[in-house]
Amino acid sequence: xxxxxxxxxxxxxxxxxxxxxxxxxxxxxxxxxxxxxxxxxxxxxxxxxxxxxxxxxxxxxxxxxxxxxxxxxxxxxxxxxxxxxxxxxxxxxxxxxxxxxxxxxxxxxxxxxxxxxxxxxxxxxxxxxxxxxxxxxxxxxxxxxxxxxxxxxxxxxxxxxxxxxxxxxxxxxxxxxxxxxxxxxxxxxxxxxxxxxxxxxxxxxxxxxxxxxxxxxxxxxxxxxxxxxxxxxxxxxxxxxxxxxxxxxxxxxxxxxxxxxxxxxxxxxxxxxxxxxxxxxxxxxxxxxxxxxxxxxxxxxxxxxxxxxxxxxxxxxxxxxxxxxxxxxxxxxxxxxxxxxxxxxxxxxxxxxxxxxxxxxxxxxxxxxxxxxxxxxxxxxxxxxxxxxxxxxxxxxxxxxxxxxxxxxxxxxxxxxxxxxxxxxxxxxxxxxxxxxxxxxxxxxxxxxxxxxxxxxxxxxxxxxxxxxxxxxxx
Amino acid sequence: xxxxxxxxxxxxxxxxxxxxxxxxxxxxxxxxxxxxxxxxxxxxxxxxxxxxxxxxxxxxxxxxxxxxxxxxxxxxxxxxxxxxxxxxxxxxxxxxxxxxxxxxxxxxxxxxxxxxxxxx
Numbered sequence: 001x002x003x004x005x006x007x008x009x010x011x012x013x014x015x016x017x018x019x020x021x022x023x024x025x026x027x028x029x030x031x032x033x034x035x036x037x038x039x040x041x042x043x044x045x046x047x048x049x050x051x052x053x054x055x056x057x058x059x060x061x062x063x064x065x066x067x068x069x070x071x072x073x074x075x076x077x078x079x080x081x082x083x084x085x086x087x088x089x090x091x092x093x094x095x096x097x098x099x100x101x102x103x104x105x106x107x108x109x110x111x112x113x114x115x116x117x118x119x120x121x122x123x124x125x126x127x128x129x130x131x132x133x134x135x136x137x138x139x140x141x142x143x144x145x146x147x148x149x150x151x152x153x154x155x156x157x158x159x160x161x162x163x164x165x166x167x168x169x170x171x172x173x174x175x176x177x178x179x180x181x182x183x184x185x186x187x188x189x190x191x192x193x194x195x196x197x198x199x200x201x202x203x204x205x206x207x208x209x210x211x212x213x214x215x216x217x218x219x220x221x222x223x224x225x226x227x228x229x230x231x232x233x234x235x236x237x238x239x240x241x242x243x244x245x246x247x248x249x250x251x252x253x254x255x256x257x258x259x260x261x262x263x264x265x266x267x268x269x270x271x272x273x274x275x276x277x278x279x280x281x282x283x284x285x286x287x288x289x290x291x292x293x294x295x296x297x298x299x300x301x302x303x304x305x306x307x308x309x310x311x312x313x314x315x316x317x318x319x320x321x322x323x324x325x326x327x328x329x330x331x332x333x334x335x336x337x338x339x340x341x342x343x344x345x346x347x348x349x350x351x352x353x354x355x356x357x358x359x360x361x362x363x364x365x366x367x368x369x370x371x372x373x374x375x376x377x378x379x380x381x382x383x384x385x386x387x388x389x390x391x392x393x394x395x396x397x398x399x400x401x402x403x404x405x406x407x408x409x410x411x412x413x414x415x416x417x418x419x420x421x422x423x424x425x426x427x428x429x430x431x432x433x434x435x436x437x438x439x440x441x442x443x444x445x446x447x448x449x450x451x452x453x454x455x456x457x458x459x460x461x462x463x464x465x466x467x468x469x470x471x472x473x474x475x
Numbered sequence: 476x477x478x479x480x481x482x483x484x485x486x487x488x489x490x491x492x493x494x495x496x497x498x499x500x501x502x503x504x505x506x507x508x509x510x511x512x513x514x515x516x517x518x519x520x521x522x523x524x525x526x527x528x529x530x531x532x533x534x535x536x537x538x539x540x541x542x543x544x545x546x547x548x549x550x551x552x553x554x555x556x557x558x559x560x561x562x563x564x565x566x567x568x569x570x571x572x573x574x575x576x577x578x579x580x581x582x583x584x585x586x587x588x589x590x591x592x593x594x595x
Binding site: 243246247248249250251252253254255256257258261262289 | 487489490492493494496497500501558579580581582583584
């Protein structure tokens with residue numbers, strides 16, 4: 001049944017899973033690449049910034065506001081006050097900077113971001129092994145445990161005036177701090193990658209759910225369509241079958257009429273028995289014809305002709321039709337339609353409802369062989385439905401039979417085919433109504449039918465019905 | 476009714492036979508045809524007084540045939556019969572204005588009464 005859909009569903013799932021896998025792999029690969037690059041990128045950035053800061057300080061040392069152009073150690077010492085604020089400001093600019101200082105050519109700290117370090121001599125390892133030439137070029141040195149700050153990268157920028165080495169500006173970058181910052185960025189990249197993967201998985205789950213729902217509802221529609229087609233097939237078969245039966249039955253009826261007429265001409269007493277036989281034969285033919293008609297209705301619940309009509313009018317119509325026949329059977333027909341139910345509309349198959357009412361009336365007639373009363377009532381239950389009752393004063397139905405009365409092919413009569421009430425139930429329920437029966441042996445039986453109210457002008461087409469145009473009944 | 480001729484036109488042969496025999500029993504002359512063309516030919520040729528026509532025939536639609544009969548130089552009354560007793564078919568027949576419509580299964584008495592009424 002759904003074999004057409006399963007490969008599609010599998011393909012969809014496969015594509016989805018592959019898609020997520022690709023996205024996840026891409027995310028992780030990108031993360032790895034980015035992470036790998038973070039270290040060098042960050043270090044380069046720190047380096048560039050460091051030298052930039054150093055240049056700034058050097059320029060300030062070389063051309064300070066208010067400082068003499070010809071610098072001596074003494075002059076710089078005096079100028080510590082002017083330099084210190086700048087050095088301190090730079091030092092707090094970034095958490096990776098541990099110190100900024102100005103150092104004399106012979107290693108004495110002339111100015112320091114930490115004031116307490118001034119006039120300290122730098123340890124030999126800082127520049128002991130370097131030549132004079134190195135002093136004149138900016139350089140970067142990795143140092144160990146200096147000033148208690150752990151591993152340091154010392155950036156140094158010479159202050160040179162007319163080829164005279166006046167001083168060197170140093171900026172220390174904390175290795176651990178730099179590493180920490182790099183690690184932080186790396187972890188945020190990983191976080192981003194994880195988020196992307198999680199997001200893709202979530203999207204995939206939602207998409208899979210939606211796809212599943214769509215496929216399922218498509219399959220349901222397919223199943224419903226197949227069922228409808230099947231019903232239509234069955235219906236066609238039923239139609240064909242009934243048609244095949246009808247003509248022979250009709251022919252038999254004609255033949256019976258012929259034979260009866262022939263017998264009439266002969267008219268001998270011995271032939272009376274034959275006439276009686278024929279009557280029984282005719283009764284069988286009629287019974288089979290009724291069964292064919294009833295079966296056709298029973299087998300086709302999905303075909304009908306819905307229209308909007310006044311229920312009271314149909315009741316009057318049926319009552320007028322039945323009255324002559326009922327009078328012959330000594331049955332009085334009382335019709336009581338409440339005033340607020342006179343104009344109320346229902347929407348369903350009028351012909352079928354008419355059949356239902358005739359069926360029930362026939363049952364009532366059979367229940368009153370010695371005459372009686374058939375009371376038909378119609379009332380409107382405001383905001384709810386129309387309530388119809390058909391009560392006879394007949395022999396009634398016992399409680400154990402009453403429960404089976406709507407079963408197909410169940411009959412309390414010898415000559416019934418047992419389809420009448422089960423068809424009635426089908427027809428009423430197809431119109432969203434309800435039907436019920438109550439009875440008391442010796443008193444009578446009452447059938448209750450409730451049908452939903454229909455507002456004028458409302459259109460409605462049963463989903464499985466071939467498009468039947470709703471007729472507006474002349475109100 | 477003595478001396479009158481009916482023609483029964485229906486694609487179901489056994490049915491046509493049964494109805495023809497029935498009319499013969501009641502002193503009619505009965506002609507048989509299984510299709511519109513055949514029926515039309517018989518009507519033109521023989522002296523037919525009334526035609527009983529099935530609406531659903533493969534070679535020609537019964538209503539169409541009734542209309543053709545009404546357009547003959549000497550038209551005759553037609554009785555259309557059909558197993559399809561829906562209001563649409565009844566309306567269609569009435570709209571064609573060509574005659575009477577009877578639903579199958581045919582009641583023998585009703586059929587006789589209708590034919591004699593039409594010939595009166």
